[in-house]
Amino acid sequence: MNKQTPSVRTSNFSPHTLTEVSAALIFHNGKLLITKRQTDAHLGGLWEFPGGKLETGETFEQCLVREIREELGVEVSPGKLFEEITHDYPEKFVHIKFFVCELVWGDPQPLGCAAFKWIDRQELGGFEFPAADAQLLEKLRAYNFP
Numbered sequence: 001m002n003k004q005t006p007s008v009r010t011s012n013f014s015p016h017t018l019t020e021v022s023a024a025l026i027f028h029n030g031k032l033l034i035t036k037r038q039t040d041a042h043l044g045g046l047w048e049f050p051g052g053k054l055e056t057g058e059t060f061e062q063c064l065v066r067e068i069r070e071e072l073g074v075e076v077s078p079g080k081l082f083e084e085i086t087h088d089y090p091e092k093f094v095h096i097k098f099f100v101c102e103l104v105w106g107d108p109q110p111l112g113c114a115a116f117k118w119i120d121r122q123e124l125g126g127f128e129f130p131a132a133d134a135q136l137l138e139k140l141r142a143y144n145f146p
Contacts, residue, residue: 019094022060023051024068024101025082027146031118034127035071038114042091047127049098049136050113060097071113074106083139087132094132121145 026033035050052067054060061078068076078099086095108116119127121144124137 017092019092020054020060021051021094021096022054022063022067023049023096023098024064024076024078025049025098025140026068026076026101026103028103028118030145031120032140032145033072033108034117034119035110035113036115036117038112045114045128046130047117048130048133050116051096061099064099064101068101071111072106072108072116073111074108075104076101077104083136085132085135087130089131096132098136 024033033050034047037044037046037048039045050068050071051064052071054063055066058066064078065076068074078101080100081097082100083098084096085098086093110116121141124141129137
């Protein structure tokens with residue numbers, strides 16, 4: 001399947017509201033956790049890295065801990081910032097920070113997502129992700145999963 005490289009807006013101007021998002025890269029035994037968006041959500045049915053929108057007064061790290069608990073029922077400890085991306089969708093402008101996270105406790109459950117899956121680096125191309133993740137996916141393809 002031939003996919004176009006998405007464009008990424010680098011200016012601070014957007015006719016849409018800015019949505020700040022925090023996302024987790026959770027590695028375990030050489031695998032990376034991905035989740036599938038609910039079909040009725042924005043970009044429904046696509047695979048993504050778990051996380052969500054910042055609430056007022058939250059840091060990106062606090063948001064991540066809360067969202068992962070709500071979405072998967074596990075506790076994570078956010079580590080280093082792996083990638084930061086901005087993308088202008090027709091309906092919204094997003095700023096996403098992706099953090100490498102340690103799984104502190106629990107086994108993931110699909111509480112706030114349609115499904116989840118542990119994948120290795122070679123499997124990244126077998127899933128359809130939102131356009132905003134294109135830059136991150138390229139970086140992950142060259143990354144040795146811990």
